[in-house]
Amino acid sequence: MSPQRATTGLVQTHAARSLADGRPAGARGGGNLLFLTDQQLRQGVELMFFAYRDMVADADRLLEDRGYGRAHHRCLHFVWRRPGIPVTGLLEILGVTKQSLNRVLRQLVEDGLIRSEVGPRDRRQRLLDLTEEGETLVRALSAAQNERMRRVFLEAGPEAVQAFKTVLAGMIDEGSRDRALALIEDQG
């Protein structure tokens, strides 16, 4: 037996091994709450940090070719998810000031990635849509991040993916969770 450093059970090559071993829930870990120690919780926070960092980096590489940043990405993304959204709606989703949004939005409209049209019912509104070029870019951005997800999801298996999503959904502020989930649920 070689000396081994004590670990906290984090590293596990295949999630499937622990999730899909056929044992009923509670057979391992029992009723104890060792998975709720400060250390375990901190690990969760830190993993979020590293995983998020590397995930956004995928898109960042595509964006910098065109001189865009994450602000442009978010803007494009939510116009993609909510075609015809008015500026106010986008402001609510993004949670930034209109001056801040307008700066990147103006750029994207000038560059021909986003189309801004007067609202038919309320002519004060500007309804936002992606142009073909805009959709091409946003799909490329999405594909870059999806590729990372796909690899991990495939390794982890459907049960682990479901658990992953449930935990993430639970982390969203209760006040905005429904809106966020509705946005996410929409078919694309």
Add this chain to the structure above:
Amino acid sequence: MSPQRATTGLVQTHAARSLADGRPAGARGGGNLLFLTDQQLRQGVELMFFAYRDMVADADRLLEDRGYGRAHHRCLHFVWRRPGIPVTGLLEILGVTKQSLNRVLRQLVEDGLIRSEVGPRDRRQRLLDLTEEGETLVRALSAAQNERMRRVFLEAGPEAVQAFKTVLAGMIDEGSRDRALALIEDQG
């Protein structure tokens, strides 16, 4: 039967229900790969976005009282996790330039949250540690985020938490994964 919008199976009140139902892996979902559609992957990405946003917001509130930002948080956090780390080590973890780090680091040292001492073996190095005041702050920041994690972890259960962590770990770049996991594994 009231009309119901088709969903993608994202919303599920208790992850435990799907994970801990005692059925062996593969009994549900079988061998099909419906959980790997572009839509499912996109949902994963978007959930990361929303969950991360709300998680860091907890700490942001504590930071703004003292006029600090996320840069200060990251700096404090990793000095906490790696007591006695030299500036170069911190630069590697954070992935920023020394000019950028130095700006916040200088502030934290001046404010008495971080102590910088000449290295005993290599006197060129400055080894960084938290002062008592620094540790107080970093623990408060950690506690704020842990609280959110604890609530979600408790609801999801140990199997779901394990799956959550495994998926996140898989999302980290392969090149930096081992280093990140080693950092995370360390006892606090």
Add this chain to the structure above:
DNA sequence: TTTTAATGTCAACAAGGCTGACGTAAAATT
């Protein structure tokens, strides 16, 4: 007709990234 709402825009500022250049002290190498 007056008020309110949706949008755009100008100016000024701050945080926190970046590059480039330069200086100093100390370790490592020749």
Add this chain to the structure above:
DNA sequence: AATTTTACGTCAGCCTTGTTGACATTAAAA
């Protein structure tokens, strides 16, 4: 012993993306 490399700090300037405050326009609502 002399030279080179490393670790660190700092100055100056630029960029993105956030902020406030002020103001104008248009159109809907009261």
